[in-house]
Amino acid sequence: MTLCLLSAALCHAGGTSRLVAALSSGKKQSVVAYGTSLTAQGAWVKQLEASLNTRYPGLATVVNSGASGMWSKWGVDHFEERVLRKKPDALFIEFGINDSVARFDCTVEASKANLENMIGRALKSNPACEIILMTMTPGDKYPEGHPSYRKNIAAYYDMYRAVAKARNLLLIDHYAKWKTLQVKDRTLFAEYVPDTIHPSPAGCSKVVTPTILEALGITN
Numbered sequence: 001m002t003l004c005l006l007s008a009a010l011c012h013a014g015g016t017s018r019l020v021a022a023l024s025s026g027k028k029q030s031v032v033a034y035g036t037s038l039t040a041q042g043a044w045v046k047q048l049e050a051s052l053n054t055r056y057p058g059l060a061t062v063v064n065s066g067a068s069g070m071w072s073k074w075g076v077d078h079f080e081e082r083v084l085r086k087k088p089d090a091l092f093i094e095f096g097i098n099d100s101v102a103r104f105d106c107t108v109e110a111s112k113a114n115l116e117n118m119i120g121r122a123l124k125s126n127p128a129c130e131i132i133l134m135t136m137t138p139g140d141k142y143p144e145g146h147p148s149y150r151k152n153i154a155a156y157y158d159m160y161r162a163v164a165k166a167r168n169l170l171l172i173d174h175y176a177k178w179k180t181l182q183v184k185d186r187t188l189f190a191e192y193v194p195d196t197i198h199p200s201p202a203g204c205s206k207v208v209t210p211t212i213l214e215a216l217g218i219t220n
Contacts, residue, residue: 017090017170020217028059029060031062032083033066034083035066035092035093036068038198039066039092039094041068043200043209045064055218063086071104087125089130091132102147111156115163116163131169133163135171135174137174170215192206
């Protein structure tokens with residue numbers, strides 16, 4: 001089935017990302033993916049690495065530094081060993097989906113402070129590092145009162161959009177696509193995101209990874 005999804009889900013200042021520009025010029029690039037279980041267990045990370053190395057053989061290394069069940073405070077606390085020591089040329093960050101989880105009691109303001117902390121440290125270590133922010137799935141599996149209930153997740157994703165705009169960073173807005181699909185075709189959405197949180201390998205190959213590649217400036 002062809003998905004008619006939001007073209008506005010990709011927001012950045014230019015056409016081709018710095019990552020793709022560097023790879024196209026023959027420069028080796030180190031990419032770090034940092035975030036929640038949607039990164040740690042996300043098939044998109046390996047799919048991205050495979051796609052990059054198909055187009056730019058031997059030039060791209062993609063490191064998965066995500067961790068399941070974690071939020072941005074954990075991201076700040078482990079940033080040195082899990083990100084900076086990898087010396088990334090490009091860094092994907094996504095913690096918004098878990099910052100909204102009730103049990104972490106993380107406000108949007110605290111989430112923003114943690115995100116800004118990570119961005120600032122990455123750029124201090126390597127001013128040329130390309131920071132790529134991502135919103136993720138709706139994550140609306142659990143009801144209010146459950147410790148894993150995600151309260152006002154849209155506000156956390158709005159914050160990611162605002163930070164990306166203010167800092168002129170690449171934003172990949174998966175949430176917009178998933179919400180559109182959830183409304184238009186709940187059966188396909190359930191197939192691609194069975195628990196409303198974690199995309200299946202098929203969900204990644206059909207939605208997540210193509211969205212990332214398009215945002216980076218790679219088209220088939």
